[in-house]
Amino acid sequence: MVSGESVPVPFRDAGRYGSGVTDVSAPSTVQPAIRPWVELPPALATPPGAGAICDASGSRAIKRGAAEGVFTGGAVMVAHASLTARRLGLSPPPRSSDMLDVLELYAFVRPARFCAPSPSGLALALGRSEPKGAEAQAQALRDAAADLLNELTDPAYPGREDAYTLAGTLDRAGWSWGSRVLAALQAGPLRDRRERGTGLDVWSRLAEWEDEAPRGEAGSAPVDSESARIRLDKLLQASGLDETRPAQSDYAAEAAYAFSPRNEEGRPRVLLAEAGTGTGKTLGYLAPASLWAERNSGAAWVSTYTRALQRQIDRESRALWPDEAERRKKTVVRKGRENYLCLLNLQDMMQAAQLGNGDLIGMGLASRWAAHSRDGDMTGGDYPGWLPGLFAAAPSHQASPANLVDRRGECVHAACPHYRLCFVEKTIRASRRADLVVANHALVMTQAAFDGARSARGQKQDGETAALKRIVFDEGHHLFDAADSAFSAALSGQEAAELRRWIRGPEGRGRRGRGLEQRLGDLCADNEAAAQALKDAMRAAAALPGEGVSGRIAPASGEINPIGPIEAFLVAALEQLRARSQETGGTEFGLECALRPATEPVLEAARAAARAIAAVEAPLLALSRHLEDILDEEAAELDGAARARIEGALRGMDRRARMTLPGWRSMLAALEEGGDEPDPDFVDWLSAEAAFGRIHDVALRRHWIDPTVPLEAAVIMPAHGVLITSATLSDPAAEDPFSLARMRSGAARLIEPARTLKVDSPFDYAANSRIIVVNDLMKDDPRQIAAAMRELFLAAGGGGLGLFTAIRRLKTVYERLGPDLAKAGVPLYAQHVDPLEVGALVDVFRAEQDSCLLGTDAVRDGVDVPGRSLRVLAFDRVPWPRPDLLHKARRERFGGKGYDDALARGRIAQAFGRLIRRADDKGVFLMLDAACPTRLFAGLPPGTEVQRMGLAEAVELTKNFLKSRSDLKCRKPPPRPWPCRRPASPSNCLLTPTTPTRRAWACRRPRRSAGRRSRCSRR
């Protein structure tokens, strides 16, 4: 029951409580005994296939039609309005005073605090138990709203004044929660103020960063194995773990090798270490890393592939620095600048929204988050990623990372009024003095490549990354892929349009942004040569594709209208693509074809495009040189702010003029120079990206066949010590289990051979897991796969994760599986279907113990769900690498079919590792592809055994194996709509097992009209 709801004051009749902030100076009219803010409208919960409403008279199930009526018919509370609308088959609703999203209230009341975007997520975030079933969820939603509003009445609620001021602004902007929030805040103490402002100016409440003297080069004091063991023991005690695990201790001792001093330049100490799940490798490497940082006054970098692991390492660093204030100084999570809120962008968007061109409420909530955020990280930090998607809004109006981060490198650095508050600048400075920098592979590689390019020109390294000397690459099995994207080039319509915008600024009406002229015009004003170079660059950039490029090079009407030489090249490239890739699936999923032999129009257009690119590159390089001269020659006159601006501009210019543009030019030039012979080191190809059958971009791409060549040169060799670690690094099927890891990390070419270490997991996989290949399904029939997943997930009572190798199959299975699971009360979520990003989907899946999730690679890599929420993991088919042009070239280079096997084996092992995260986890791993060779399971932990059986047996085994847990409730399968006893034919029937020995068959033909309903009698 919602506290306070017994007070019979109809909220709407009670007036607009405190709807004007100036009213606060008057005594509050709200009587302490009356709590009108919890006079709430009905709460509607719509887990997949079910619906329930909860109002003052309690919670009850309702049918879909009624739920639709509640959703559209008046004031209603929901958790995620867009997702609710989708479940009801409706379009996402716009904001309105009647649509009260409790997640939005959560974002206001508990800014920068985690919550999975569902009624269950809200309940768990508020310390309640997980509500199971639609009725419990509706009740939980109502309780959550009341809890949150009551929280605001607490006199000790932090920052009540700021909250009140902002709530007043949001209320005036029409926020559906506005009046209730104001009323709740008014119930507690508030200061009398004549003017409160808007509360939107978060920058007036943020602390400034302060520079510190440079730390200097890190020392070379070694870390020995024994000290690492002792440090690990201390960390375990600090974490409340008394037991000493010998394997973990050995791991820490061996990891110390990567923190010992190197004896020769270019000969780093490299260790490849596989540590099975449960070894405790994070604390295992944090022990020597923290010792090294302490002894040498340097920063050890830990790099991960996924955000989930970044967060986990950050959490585990509490064992090192239990005091939170100290930990925040010592550990810094560092991402690329395009992840952090740009306050100038926020201010621009807020101003536009105040003039009616944007979502002021969304911006207000983003500003409230910014005031409470640890570091301003919008992608995987403490920003609620679900916030921008709650209501229908134009993408350009949303408070989304895409609009609020500095994605295009438009930062004006010291010319920005918020420079001294800037989250990006704060994080960069914090990482300079931190002991532990937790970064990601992409950032480490791009920064290292950037530094390498500067060093090659004899310039000093960038201050942001000069400390990249000791690196731990966790999730090291992803190093190859991360290097592949970091060291590749793509000349596409969108990329070129981005560059044009970076140089010339936004050219459409009403667009925000800053071009080079706005960023550098005043700095160049007194230097004639610099001003001329700036003008030349602006003029030359007009030849680059502009806004709307896809509509000109691949319009739906077919009437192409390219502007400029690059668009003309892309049109010629598209012609070649269409001519040579007909048989690969048309335009539904995109096209690709080898660049060589290029058609005559492509060759001709490439020449003109290369000239246009050179014409942009030259003035940018000249401008870069002039700015460097200004830094040099006017050193005495330049103040710190001007110097910082020039240095910031040079960083952006270096990236483009010395890396991007030469890369494009060389790809085009290679066409001319290389003739029809492919480059032995690279794969060059043309590709077209498509969505919904329409092409929206065309690209010329170049990837290294072996991206570990630049990885080794730019990252591994210059470092002093590198630890590459993962739970799945070795390949037991190979003669040398670490040969693939060496090859895919660049360690194979090192002069000083890399050491290797393998530590087995302490988990009892033989007892806690089952591995099954289902051998009586036709994997190409999505109905059979859907039916199999349905029976398996139901046998487990939920907690199923379905992994797919293609989005199209995932969607087809989802459509068939969702309704059946819903009938049994098992919610199903799906990547590429539900309007939530992967991280939020995994959060919901983790929060709801009996829900199921379908996903592709990103889910496989990002899912970390210890406990009951994940107990069945099913692959729809063997995750072979996609045989595209790039992979074919690599397969040829790295060992043919054996290379394919090794990759698939690695993927299966990684997915299996997701199933058992704790010693008491139990799970069943299924491959629904009868053709899966047993050799692909060689990477699974020792003691595990692969069983091949039919679906019926697999279902029974799954049910019995998991039922041995006392807390597992098996659910009944959904009723069959019209059972048919006809033996199945692959085209119309699906297997529905009843017992391991006897099989019944249920026909899944579409239901016919009642009058024509027939029963098949054939046996």
Ligand code: SF4
């Ligand atoms: S300094 Fe740059 S990134 Fe930071 S707020 Fe200003 S413009 Fe944005």
